[in-house]
Amino acid sequence: MRKYYAINRAFSSPGGGNMHDLVQMMLEVGTRCRDVNLLGTFSENHDMPRFAHHTWDLALTLGIKTKLAKNVITFTILADGIPIIYQGQEQHLNGGSDPHNREALWLTNYATNSPLYQHISLLNRLRRHAIFQSSGAYSRTRSMVLYTDRSTLVMQKGEVVTVLSKRGLSGRRLEARVMGFVAGGVLIDVLRCAIELVDAGGGLKLVDEGLPK
Structure with a gap:
């Protein structure tokens, strides 16, 4: 509980x-x-x-x-x-x-x-x-926390990266950069059926608008 x-x-x-x-x-x-x-x-x-x-x-x-x-x-x-x-x-x-x-x-x-x-x-x-x-x-596999603030949590379990938010309560938009990915890599946002590109420094730009990714 x-x-x-x-x-x-x-x-x-x-x-x-x-x-x-x-x-x-x-x-x-x-x-x-x-x-x-x-x-x-x-x-x-x-x-x-x-x-x-x-x-x-x-x-x-x-x-x-x-x-x-x-x-x-x-x-x-x-x-x-x-x-x-x-x-x-x-x-x-x-x-x-x-x-x-x-x-x-x-x-x-x-x-x-x-x-x-x-x-x-x-x-x-x-x-x-x-x-x-x-x-x-x-x-x-155990989940790893990649990023967190009061309203957002990014975690990775195996090959799955999950972005969670309670930001829908405020309606505000947040942009964050999560590091540790392969430079130039491609990630698939399964929930939106969209492509996310990793930058040359191994960072992934996340836009949090309240929905999970």
């Missing part, structure tokens, strides 16, 4: 938790557990209010709420551990405490075209591909 609280604070609280706290949690769990990849990673469960419940009452547009949900789901699936998605999370259900967080899923018509369903489907394919391409090593 230590992970659960840190994840929710980092992505849902505009004035509370931040990415530094999330990174600290990752480091603490890494020192206390022999293999963090055997732990479950989740941001929703049947005993606690849903992630969307934390953001629903905020003065935010649905688009920003969806950005935050996409970020927390991306961390859930691509960070260390066994990813767990609670049913209804893909439909952006927003129930509060038990029993309101156990909504009837059939009322959503099991929609497969919802933004979060499509997002989870793509992340699952990416994770399976990374595991296959590495002959299983991806699922045993």
Whole structure:
């Protein structure tokens, strides 16, 4: 549950938790557990209010709420551990405490075209591909933090680089440069189906507009 609280604070609280706290949690769990990849990673469960419940009452547009949900789901699936998605999370259900967080899923018509369903489907394919391409090593690899500030986290696990943000809350744009890549290399932004070019110094320019990359 230590992970659960840190994840929710980092992505849902505009004035509370931040990415530094999330990174600290990752480091603490890494020192206390022999293999963090055997732990479950989740941001929703049947005993606690849903992630969307934390953001629903905020003065935010649905688009920003969806950005935050996409970020927390991306961390859930691509960070260390066994990813767990609670049913209804893909439909952006927003129930509060038990029993309101156990909504009837059939009322959503099991929609497969919802933004979060499509997002989870793509992340699952990416994770399976990374595991296959590495002959299983991806699922045993520990994540490395490449960059962090209060609103942004960049981490690498195997060949997958993930950019996460809570910047959708402010609507502000951030540009950062992450080092350590092969000079002149090409990276594929899977979530946007776009190409990112590494500069001659081995740096990658990241533009954070609130969506995961």
